[in-house]
Amino acid sequence: xxxxxSIPDELPPSPIWRFTKxxxxxxxxxxxxxxxxxxxxxxxxxxxxxxxxxHIYAMEWVNDPPPKPNELKGKIIVVNAWATWCHNCIREMPxxxxxxxxxxxxxxxxxxxxxxxxxxxxxxxxxLGKFGVTWPNGISAVEPLYNFKAELIPAVWVIGPDGKVxxxxxxxxxxxxxxxxALAMVGx
Numbered sequence: 249x250x251x252x253x254s255i256p257d258e259l260p261p262s263p264i265w266r267f268t269k270x271x272x273x274x275x276x277x278x279x280x281x282x283x284x285x286x287x288x289x290x291x292x293x294x295x296x297x298x299x300x301x302x303h304i305y306a307m308e309w310v311n312d313p314p315p316k317p318n319e320l321k322g323k324i325i326v327v328n329a330w331a332t333w334c335h336n337c338i339r340e341m342p343x344x345x346x347x348x349x350x351x352x353x354x355x356x357x358x359x360x361x362x363x364x365x366x367x368x369x370x371x372x373x374x375x376l377g378k379f380g381v382t383w384p385n386g387i388s389a390v391e392p393l394y395n396f397k398a399e400l401i402p403a404v405w406v407i408g409p410d411g412k413v414x415x416x417x418x419x420x421x422x423x424x425x426x427x428x429x430a431l432a433m434v435g436x
């Protein structure tokens with residue numbers, strides 16, 4: 249008698265392959281489950297459009313303190329939340345400088361806020377100087393940034409003449425468009 253020693257066309261799945269498939273299926277199901285039960289991620293924009301803008305203040309200021317609240321009434325305010333360690337914040341500075349120069353004479357006030365401590369003031373001044381930022385920048389502005397719901401940076405808000413947010417990073421259009429739209433609200 250002769251025994252068949254040929255290799256079958258299909259081998260039964262090995263225990264390792266079964267275990268790998270089980271892990272893959274479990275992983276995919278876990279991701280789907282987490283996606284369903286976890287709350288949605290924070291929005292980039294922070295404080296929603298239509299919300300009253302919070303009071304803007306800080307422990308220290310670079311480039312002079314901001315205008316007093318009564319001096320800002322009826323003006324457009326662009327608030328920028330940033331930090332020296334934030335690469336995207338640094339990357340957008342040239343555009344902000346360009347926009348501030350464009351709107352400087354049109355009742356638009358730029359104000360920067362960082363939650364970095366007063367001990368970082370030298371580095372903050374260095375970064376602002378490097379990019380030619382001349383508008384007021386508040387240091388250690390933890391509470392105002394919390395009130396602006398700045399969970400992620402960079403973040404920018406445009407505050408209209410009525411003191412309400414008219415644009416944030418979740419809004420359609422560009423920052424430049426938002427400033428133009430806000431100026432149209434005051435008839436400029």
